Amino acid sequence: MKAGVIVFPGSNCDRDAYYALHDVLGYDTEYLWHADARDLRPYGLIIVPGGFSYGDYLRPGAIARFAPIMDSLREYAERGGLVLGVCNGFQILCEAGLLPGALTRNLSLKFRCKPVHIRVENAETPFTCRYRQGEVLQAPIAHGDGRYVCDDTTLQRLRDNGQIIFRYCSPTGELDEAWNPNGSIDHIAGVANERFNVLGMMPHPERACELLLGSEDGKRLLAVG
């Protein structure tokens, strides 16, 4: 399978994503430069990686969403192509309107960089069908703006449609504000669009693909090929 990793000025998880896709999963992986619009049809998965695209100026993701590659990505997603946005990639997908809601400053105002636990809330998506419903995964977070917010109508729609894909939880899967690292509404760590081909999440599955690095729970999420 061919996989692509979009690179913006200020992306810094692009190499981690490339390593996970290419070296761990063995996909034919390419970097996709933000300034080049292109036909993404040959790709089986596109990752919008973490980092600080355009220095997070104005708002995280606000400038990146207007890059030429984003028009290609929108077409690709509309045709049903699989898109995974991680961390800053999640912020960019929300800014671009490919995912509902937005990500705001962590409640603590602190940059949170640590392993967290997340629970699989919907195991019937192309990204999560290799997990059990309710399975608890460990993956690292590293963000200052990860507090997911949306209005009440949107939240209800996300719940009804099963679009909440991951929630922050304890190591044994309990939901409690003590395990919510950023104050996200309803403990949300990841959401999908209505067709479930676009997923955004704050934790980094690409950094949880080898036991040497503390967890390989993220590997199955990327194993879409």
Add this chain to the structure above:
Amino acid sequence: MPKAKIYITLKPALLDAQGRVVQNALQQLGFENVRSVRVGKYLEVELHPDGDPREQIEAMCQKLLANPVIEQYRYEVEP
């Protein structure tokens, strides 16, 4: 040269984490009369005198400067 002053803040329904910390700091410094603080962004945009400046600023806010999911904005335009 038309000049716009644009103020962007989180919607009132959203918790402003920065504003809350500033509020606590002010109260701890003895400003007990502080009821709430909201932190926002302030932008100054200068335009060439061509077309309707308000129309242009409104479009800029809608498209880029504010995220309508979480933010509200207002602006003043000086001719």
